[in-house]
Amino acid sequence: xxxxxxxxxxxxxxxxxxxxxxxxxxxxxxxxxxxxxxxxxxxxxxxxxxxxxxxxxxxxxxxxxxxxxxxxxxxxxxxxxxxxxxxxxxxxxxxxxxxxxxxxxxxxxxxxxxxxxxxxxxxxxxxxxxxxxxxxxxxxxxxxxxxxxxxxxxxxxxxxxxxxxxxxxxxxxxxxxxxxxxxxxxxxxxxxxxxxxxxxxxxxxxxxxxxxxxxxxxxxxxxxxxxxxxxxxxxxxxxxxxxxxxxxxxxx
Numbered sequence: 001x002x003x004x005x006x007x008x009x010x011x012x013x014x015x016x017x018x019x020x021x022x023x024x025x026x027x028x029x030x031x032x033x034x035x036x037x038x039x040x041x042x043x044x045x046x047x048x049x050x051x052x053x054x055x056x057x058x059x060x061x062x063x064x065x066x067x068x069x070x071x072x073x074x075x076x077x078x079x080x081x082x083x084x085x086x087x088x089x090x091x092x093x094x095x096x097x098x099x100x101x102x103x104x105x106x107x108x109x110x111x112x113x114x115x116x117x118x119x120x121x122x123x124x125x126x127x128x129x130x131x132x133x134x135x136x137x138x139x140x141x142x143x144x145x146x147x148x149x150x151x152x153x154x155x156x157x158x159x160x161x162x163x164x165x166x167x168x169x170x171x172x173x174x175x176x177x178x179x180x181x182x183x184x185x186x187x188x189x190x191x192x193x194x195x196x197x198x199x200x201x202x203x204x205x206x207x208x209x210x211x212x213x214x215x216x217x218x219x220x221x222x223x224x225x226x227x228x229x230x231x232x233x234x235x236x237x238x239x240x241x242x243x244x245x246x247x248x249x250x251x252x
Contacts, residue, residue: 001058001147001177003066005044008053013039016053019233021179023147026168028180028234030187031153037181038075041152044179045072070177071140074133075152083125087116087135090124094139114138129159134167141176148177154186161186162193172238187234 002022009016013035021027021044029044031037042048043055046066057066074080081090088107095102095110111117116135119127127135133154140149149171154164161182172178 001069003044003070003148003177003179004054004056004059005050006054006056008043008050008055010039010043010048010051014043017043017232018053019044019179021148021235022177024172024175024177024238024240026165026172026178026180026236026238028165028168028182028187028190028236030184030232031181032183034076037153037183038078040181041072041075041150042078044181045070045150047072068145069147071143071146071149073140073149073151074136074154075150076156079152081124081136084123086120087111087122087124087127088120090135091139094136095142098139098142099144100142110139129154129157130163130167132157133164137167137171141171148179150179150181152181153183154180155182161189165190165193169236169238172236173241175240191234 002020004020005017007016007018008014014031017029017040019027019029029040031040039048043050046055046057046063049063054061055063055066057069072079081093085093088111091107091110092102095106100106108117108120111120114135116127116131119131124132133151137149137151140146151164151168155161165180168178168180
């Protein structure tokens with residue numbers, strides 16, 4: 001599955017955007033300001049009609065098919081849970097939306113499978129960012145027919161952007177399409193981390209030095225200017241691994 005936003009805009013909130021995301025990919029799209037991430041998320045998940053441009057799935061303009069296949073996760077004022085609802089309450093509601101048993105035993109098993117049992121009575125607005133994001137993404141994937149997620153503005157919760165980016169990569173490796181919409185600072189942090197990983201790769205994988213006589217030891221990995229040179233979209237194809245485990249939620 002591949003979803004393409006072709007010269008899409010929704011003015012005045014969103015200027016022209018072109019991007020694609022698909023099965024086995026984690027894609028990070030940069031979007032600043034209060035409204036832009038949510039508007040882009042609504043467009044990318046087939047839940048808003050663009051003012052210009054087209055949104056297609058496998059080359060076909062079919063908003064209904066995109067809505068069925070893509071879950072819009074944690075979009076501010078649209079799909080984010082109320083901050084004072086308990087984690088257990090969020091899980092029960094999401095299991096109900098997914099057409100699965102949502103009783104006490106099912107909720108407990110789901111939380112345990114996601115490593116969040118200790119947060120059952122905590123308000124969702126108070127849990128660590130990675131716990132919240134993992135929980136909401138995994139619960140969205142339980143819905144029938146969902147093949148991917150659009151995660152909106154996870155950076156607003158704080159924490160290390162690389163932590164939720166690793167979640168995006170792991171979910172993509174299971175054969176889902178993942179689009180994350182976040183701000184410039186998060187994109188810069190993720191780009192810097194990716195660059196460090198490349199620099200630490202085995203020497204045989206390194207590209208030849210174009211000037212062996214130049215001393216690059218004090219060259220900064222990511223300069224201040226690099227923030228403005230970042231691409232609008234960072235795409236990471238991920239090798240899809242077989243994973244037939246799924247959260248069990250049946251009541252006893």
